[in-house]
Amino acid sequence: MWIPVGCSVAGPIHEAARRDCEDTFAISCIPKLGASGLLLVCSDGAGSVELGRVGAEITAQVVTSEVARLATADGELFGNGAWVGVVEVVRSTLEREAAIRDCGLGDLACTMVAAFVNSSGASVAQIGDGAIVAQGSDGTQVAITWPQHGEYANLTSFVTSPDALDRLEYAVIEDDLQALALFTDGLERLVLDFNHRTVPGGFLTPLWSALRSTDALADFSRNLALFLRSERIRSRTDDDITLVLGVRSGTSQE
């Protein structure tokens, strides 16, 4: 079974402007898949728009409900077609929300970072920045998706962008994954090596180890929040941060 935990903290630039954290995440186990099914999602609302936070919450909720609806008990993993379908439902839900609020679709701009795990492996999908890192059955760490920044550091794609479906990146991993991490762009430069396009591992390995060995998930969750708010982190990034972790536990003691 999987042990998941997640945390979102607002960045100082948002706190100073009295804006809520515009990142959100969702963790769900999928009942029809029993202990081996897990869905992890994060979404980062665009800071330039009024309702990015609303867009992010809707995105996380709709991805969760659609994946739960589409998941089958036979271990089939999602291909591109299934993820396109999920994104289309997200977009039509956002369009309805925009109509209700009498705003443009772009006012709900947000990213989507999602990982669906079952007994066959994992299927992931992403539009925008942030990334998904997995630890394979052989213990190696790899970035399954990479932040979509285009030419400039302060640009990315959004679920609401006209070219969202062209920008949808997905991957299927048929492996007994040992651990997963999803994060939004606030943590990118601390976890990923942009020069070599690799994951050095020094960030996630200690966190995954601690999660595996914790016997009080609530304490781990509290400590994670403390860590993400710490000066060490804040001296490197002043953006909103979301980190979602999952480790597979297989021993009978856990």
Add this chain to the structure above:
Amino acid sequence: MTDQIPFDAVEFVENPEPRCPCVLLLDTSASMGGEPIRELVAGLAAYFDELAADELARKRVEISVITFGGSVNVVQEFAGPADCYFPDLTPMGMTPMGEAIETGLRLLEERKESYRANGVSIFRPWVFLITDGAPTDRWQHLESQIAAGEERGSFLFFAVGTQGADFGVLDRLSARDALKLKGLRFRDLFAWLSASQKSVSRSAPGTAIALPPATGPDGWGEVHI
């Protein structure tokens, strides 16, 4: 439990900071002599200091200074604000603005290539032209080059003219309206530029870059008629 921050075994990757390159094209032709050049130099000095004093801008903004007066001089290659060599600007000669723009765009492209080769990400670059006159060399071919660059998103090109500048030329060169400096308010112009670049250098994707207003009663510039 103590107040120790947990997970101190976590290591952070040291990535190069994303850069915000800025090219300043400054008119140092003979007509800039006297008070205009004094005010320009004072504004420039304050600009370097403002950026150097900001924690993120100091690491991210890179400035190249190119003057055009008589000849075109690259007085400052791309450098962070704390490393900017303070140029000795002596007004003289005619106004080779066309050659200055060509040089600036070429150096910018070379710098971007260097960033790409070293895995350094960047913010959209700025090219900032300040003049008190009209070009005395060939410039017409640059109109389409600048327009194409803006269209591709290669850079943001701003033109600022003082009283007496040829706004007909500036409006053709720049994709956006050229701004007219009120009097010799170079210090305010450079204060605006440093504030704007501080905002850019801390912007995350999708964050609005709320540039302070350049025009209006308190602004240093106005959209000329």
